[in-house]
Amino acid sequence: MPWIRHMRSSASLYGFIVALPLVFWQVESQQLAYVNGYWSTSISKASHLLFLVAPICAACGAWEGHRAKSARTHEGAPARSALRIAFNSLLPVFAAGATGMALAVLLLYPGSWFPFFSSITLLPAMWLVSIIGYSFGGYVLGLSLPNAVALPLAIAVSYMAMAYPPAMEPFWLRHLTGGGINNCCSVNQTLDIRAIMTPMILMGCVILACLLLVHLGRSILTVVMALTVISGGIYGGVAMVHHMTAIPGVDRSDSxxxxxxxxxxxxxxxxxxxxxxxxxxxxxxxxxxxxxxxxxxxxxxxxxxxxxxxxxxxxxxxxxxxxxxxxxxxxxxSLPRCAQDxxxxxxxxxxxxxxxxxxxxxxxxxxxxxxxxxxxxxxxxxxxxxxxxxxxxxxxxxxxxxxxxxxxxxxxxxxxxxxxxxxxxx
The missing domain is CATH 1.10.390 (Neutral Protease; domain 2)
Structure with missing residues (x-):
């Protein structure tokens, strides 16, 4: 199917139409458009918009999974593998999510050259991995559950995973999903690489678990394997960030x-x-x-x-x-010890x-x-x-x-x- 027609028939088009005004509104209402000329601050603030983009991608993924189930494309002897069908259905969702985050970066452009040799270079990669992970998660729910359940469940789970941990303690909860990144960075700090790698590891494990469920089916054994993979991602992520403070920044040394x-x-x-x-x-x-x-x-x-x-x-x-x-x-x-109580x-x-x-x-x-x-x-x-x-x-x-x-x-x-x-x- 031609790419343009594929985009027009995808749920991602409607998701992008919904996301576009929300991104503009969130930038203005949260006063994120104030940028101090430092790329690490600007691109970290743009990461805040992922809590809107991720649920929309999960919802679009659930809709695409429902369409694949309704059309029975995974049954019989299809000419394409289940993974190829899934990727083909979700590519427009990936593209729409990436476009939404790119728009956030443009709105927060700090007016300087991008620092290609710093930790924030990996932040867009983390966004993309998260978008793919939430999209695949929604797709698996769409394949497994009735649409009336899968769609709201995909939105609720993805929104809660992105919006609630940043307000919770211990602090590693927010870093596990990348929710603490938008608190960084003042001009004397740069983003801690662990704050980027941890959500990438977790969402990479989510993607792997979803690939297993799509390719091997949703049998009890496959579900156990998928949950084991996700548990490993959570354990590895927590091990990386459990000592981090609320702000995932490290001091710069290039003054x-x-x-x-x-x-x-x-x-x-x-x-x-x-x-x-x-x-x-x-x-x-x-x-x-x-x-x-x-x-x-x-x-x-x-x-x-x-x-x-x-x-x-x-x-x-x-x-x-x-x-x-x-x-x-x-x-x-430094404050005296009594300031803590x-x-x-x-x-x-x-x-x-x-x-x-x-x-x-x-x-x-x-x-x-x-x-x-x-x-x-x-x-x-x-x-x-x-x-x-x-x-x-x-x-x-x-x-x-x-x-x-x-x-x-x-x-x-x-x-x-x-x-x-x-x-x-x-």
């Missing part, structure tokens, strides 16, 4: 450091803004030194080398809020400290308010800025010390700490 006062370390995506960032950083550093502070001599988007101020800048860097960004880096550190009084000091450092670094209260800084924290920082210089520095040092402590309560008033309180500062 480049240049200059002095301060030294600036940036990633390749940020190099074209180096001079602009450096000028803004020097202005902020000068204002902080005038306020009596001594910030570290290195600014880095990776946090290395140490000691350095870590800049939380995206790939399309903006320098308008550089004091706020540097302030966040100056008070960023919620009894961490120093947590209340972060917002006022960042607001005060931003004001000291040259930003105005109006700019900070427009930037979304907490109004109460901004009011406290603004009042503290009216104190004598030495009192401000004592307030800053005391509150900064409280963020390292499990017992020191922060001073959330615009006044200098007492001598007794300052004794608690290391």
């Amino acid at each position: 480049r450091c240049e200059g002095n006062a301060p030294q600036l370390c940036l990633f390749p995506e940020q190099e074209d803004k180096r001079q602009e960032i450096l000028e803004s950083a020097r202005s902020t550093y000068q204002a902080l030194r005038t306020a009596g502070l001594h910030p570290p001599g290195t600014l880095s988007t990776s946090g290395n080398p140490s000691p350095s101020v870590r800049l939380d800048l995206d790939a399309r860097t903006s320098t308008r809020e550089m004091p706020l960004t540097i302030a966040g880096g100056m008070i960023s550190h 919620g009894s961490y009084p120093g947590a209340d000091a972060y917002k006022p400290l960042q607001a005060w450092l931003s004001l000291a670094g040259g930003m105005s209260a109006q700019e900070l308010s427009r930037g979304g800084v907490d109004s109460e924290a901004l009011a406290l920082a603004s009042s503290t800025r009216k104190l004598p210089k030495q009192d401000q520095l004592s307030w800053y040092r005391y509150n900064l010390a409280s963020t390292y402590s499990c017992s020191t309560a922060p001073l959330l008033e615009p006044k200098a700490p007492s001598a007794a309180q300052m004794k608690e500062v290391p």
Whole structure:
């Protein structure tokens, strides 16, 4: 059958018509269209759309399986094998699913060259394997069950497998189906290869199990063999990711450091803004030194080398809020152990400290308010800025010390700490 006619007679055409507006709607409603110029972020966000594409492919596969069963193409002595019939029926479904994911990538195009020698190169392959796996899963259900059962079951199982694990714990559940990928990656991270390989292994086992069921029939022995294959895929996947955190990212090591006062370390995506960032950083550093502070001599988007101020800048860097960004880096550190159980009084000091450092670094209260800084924290920082210089520095040092402590309560008033309180500062 000619390819065009084959596409027109396939359920995938109607599935694609349904998927097209859903992809556009999901991009807009989830605000995924915001892209920071970094491919790893953009293509990882596109992976979120798989939770829509996979159920539609599974439904189309179930419909094609029902058509094959109704036409009895697997009975008698067909000229083609059962596997060939299945592949021929599902090829348009594969193509429609791949087109849907390609559309998501185009909508999230970050405006830079694709990094061909990085882990995210394998992400489209993972999407394709998942699309094939869900399509074949639906096809087997269509062959095995009445259409009134197979179609909704294919949609429900595939949707639950893609949509629910990302909100569940332990974290390996989300990585098993690729649901954690859309949480990655900030510009200082790249996607962990295990987060890509695990769903590929699982869906590869699902495809193999479906091929066994299509080729050998749905006997009890074949079903047991198929379930054994899928169980092996689950076991292998869990073994790969059971120690991974919620965000499947690994730190990058390709930043480049240049200059002095301060030294600036940036990633390749940020190099074209180096001079602009450096000028803004020097202005902020000068204002902080005038306020009596001594910030570290290195600014880095990776946090290395140490000691350095870590800049939380995206790939399309903006320098308008550089004091706020540097302030966040100056008070960023590992949390004390007590923060894990919620009894961490120093947590209340972060917002006022960042607001005060931003004001000291040259930003105005109006700019900070427009930037979304907490109004109460901004009011406290603004009042503290009216104190004598030495009192401000004592307030800053005391509150900064409280963020390292499990017992020191922060001073959330615009006044200098007492001598007794300052004794608690290391």
